Amino acid sequence: MKETIDTCFAGNGVVCGLDVHVNTDCSIEVTEGTVILPDGTILHTPQKKFRYYVKPLPAGNDNGETTTNNSQAVSQFMLAYLKLDKLDPKHMEFLQLAADGAAPDTVDSLKQQHPDDIPERNLNRDKIILLLALPGNEESGPDLYWILVTRNAMARAAGIEAPKEDDDQSLFSKAFSPDDIDIAAVDSFLRPVLQLPLLTIPRFGYRKLAIVNPAIGLKESNLQPPFQTVTTYEQIFFEYKGIIDDYMQEFRDALKLLHDLFGPLLSHKGAATLELYRKILVLKLNAFYEEGLHLYYIQYVYDWLRDLTTAYNELVLKLNGYRGKCTCTDLTAQDSKGLVVLLGPVLGGRTTYQPLIFRDLAIIAERDAAIREVRCMHWRMMVMIRTFDLPFLQLDKALAYTNQAIEEKLDSTDYWESLVNPDDNDEVKNLPIKLTPTRSSAGLLGKTAIPYYYPLDSNSIYSVHQFWDYETTVLRRTDTLLSYNAYSGDEDKSSTDVVNDSYSTRPEVLMPLAFNFEPMHWLRVEGHMGKTIALNGDSKTFYLVGFDLGKYLLEYNLCVDVIAVMINSATTLAQLQYLPGLEHRPAMQQGQTLVLIFTDNDEQIELNECSKTDRAEIKGYTVVADFFLPYRFGCCPVTSIDYYTLNPQPINRG
Secondary structure: OEEOOOOOOOOOOEEEEOOEEEOOOOOEEEOOEEEEOOOOOEEEEOOEEEOEEEOOOOOOOOOOOOOHHHHHHHHHHHHHHOOOOOOOOOOOOEEEEEOOOOOHHHEEEOOOOOOOOOOHHHHOOOEEEEEEEEOOOOOOOOEEEEEEEEHHHHHHHOOOOOOOOOOOOOOOOOOOOOOOOOHHHHHHHHOHHHHOOOOOOOOOOOOOOOEOOOOOOOOHHHEOOOOOOOOOHHHHHHHHHHHHHHHHHHHHHHHHHHHHHHHHHHOOOOHHHHHHHHHHHHHHHHHHHHHOOOHHHHHHHHHHHHHHHHHHHHHHHHOOOOOOOOHHHHOOOHHHOOEEEEEEEOOEOOOOOOOOOOOOOOOOOOOHHHHHHHHHHHHHHHHHHHHOOOOOOOHHHHHOOOOOOHHHHOOHHHHHHOOOOOOOOOOOOOOOOEEEEEOOOOOOHHHOOEOOOOOOOOOOOOOHHHOOOHHHHHOOOHHHOOEOOOOOOOOOOOOOOHHHOOOOOOHHHHOHHHOOOHHHOEEEEEOOOOOEEEEOOOOOEEEEOOEOHHHHHHHOOOOOEEEEEEEOOOOOOOHHHHOOOOEOOOOEEOOOEEEEEEEOOOEOOOOOOOOOOOOOOEOOOEEEEEEEEOOOOOOOOOOOOOEEEEOOOOOOOO
16 A cells, blocks of 8 residues: 655555556556545546547637547646646646547547657656546546646646746656756655744843844854853843743744644644634733733743743654645635546656655655644643743733633642732742752653643643643553642542642652652752742851741752852842853752842832833842752852852751
8 A cells, every 4th residue: 555645746545556657659557556535535447558648628718518538627627736827838737648549639649750749758757647536426436537747837836946948849848857956845845844943942141141242243252251240130131031032933933834834733723723822922921021020930931932942843843744734725716626646757667656756755644643642742832832820920811811711710820829828928938849850851841840830730621731741641641740730639628629629649749759750860949939038147048938948958868059149239240150050941950059049139120011110020038040050069169259058957856
């Protein structure tokens, strides 16, 4: 069995047999075989031998008279298929093959009879044969016709540049030569995935901070250390904002192209729904800016775009071999409806199933399971867009005009928000800090822990854990995925209470550090952003209000250093430049250092997107950013900076 995979150049449906050969007498022979047409019709055709072709109808013959082999209907269909107004009388783009016994005045021989006839060399090298099925009567089924088409005509119909010079000695236009064929252009048409860009989000520090002269831009000769001039959080914030704002448009453009090319394959929900998700992407970012609070979450916005980039790139690699749509469906003329199976080039003495220019350049996308996987990966990306949120940020208000399901109203973010003590003037005080085992970001996204900023719900179809990893979803083991957003329930409360809505109750998910985590030896540090830092007098130590991180690290026997560095606009020293390797990453390893950035005073950040007030967006002594060092700071301290070490409080066994 041979599956044809391209709906315009290699046909569609399934073919067994039907190999095409050119005999020594220039007749074209098609072996017997079975074909399944695109509409599911199964046909068996006997062996065919053609020595003649149907003479083209005279120009202006539109009187509707029935001609041999119904050539009027064939001509109308082929003109629409090839996007032609009419045949070139000198270089006709297609010919209908005729069986023996046709009226002599309606056919001509394929064999060269005199110098003005078709040159044999061109017939053997620049033709493609296709099987055309036009509607017939209900009893006999469709009417079948065998058509020779030039490669030039196929190329031009597909928008691929064809040779502009013609061979006046040939009935057909000049055959392709190697110099004429742009393999990349043809391959891009056969595999639309090649039209999709692979994306990379810019690295923090290299949009503005590391650029010496903005007019020159990103050049090796125009770089300085990115933290060399950083003395305020505002500089860090606007570096992230610049990257996010620029990259958001790039990502949206790539997402739109993905949906234009593969929308019908990826989702049954239609173009309007896919457009809605692209709008939600921007609406959530705008809601974050317009609120003007919790601006320290901007690192998580950056991480969100980094996740989406990974999800997009992984999906693109899975789309090789798929055609999102068929341009044949653009035929609108009532008389031009038909089904085409392209059998391949006409080659003397060889099978037609060769990896030639208009056939089999794309692998067969195949199998129902593969389609389910790409749909799952695409929906994961859409849910990542839809659900991105953080405690007290309430970005779900960006979905207010959409049809939200009832289960979206309560999720893990609502649970964390319920922990607030009304008497405290600190929203995040009671949020736990967790180090969740994960894999390196160099691996597949679905094999990593689900980030903190995707609220999870045990029964919502809009909860990303349902689609995070295709294999886990198929095996119905989504409750084994690790995430900050797993929490213990309360048996004394109703099953519908948010406290009992965790997606998992498995001990190894609720307390993963108490189980073997060697396969996932990286650690996501989450829950610390926005917490208040308290300094211990002159001891140069600190602790986080509301959560004893030092005790947590000791209890779980983790080798992680934690330091806090103050940035102060009144200080001219840019301290962060003395920490080589300082980088914001989604996860860290044991033996490395978590660096918490805080300010000593309230800081106001002026955003064009939000209303102007005297309210400080950033409170003093608040964790506003985190970075990692690829080594233990305690072993290699830097004395030229002003830093504070985490105070590990002794464990009281009572």
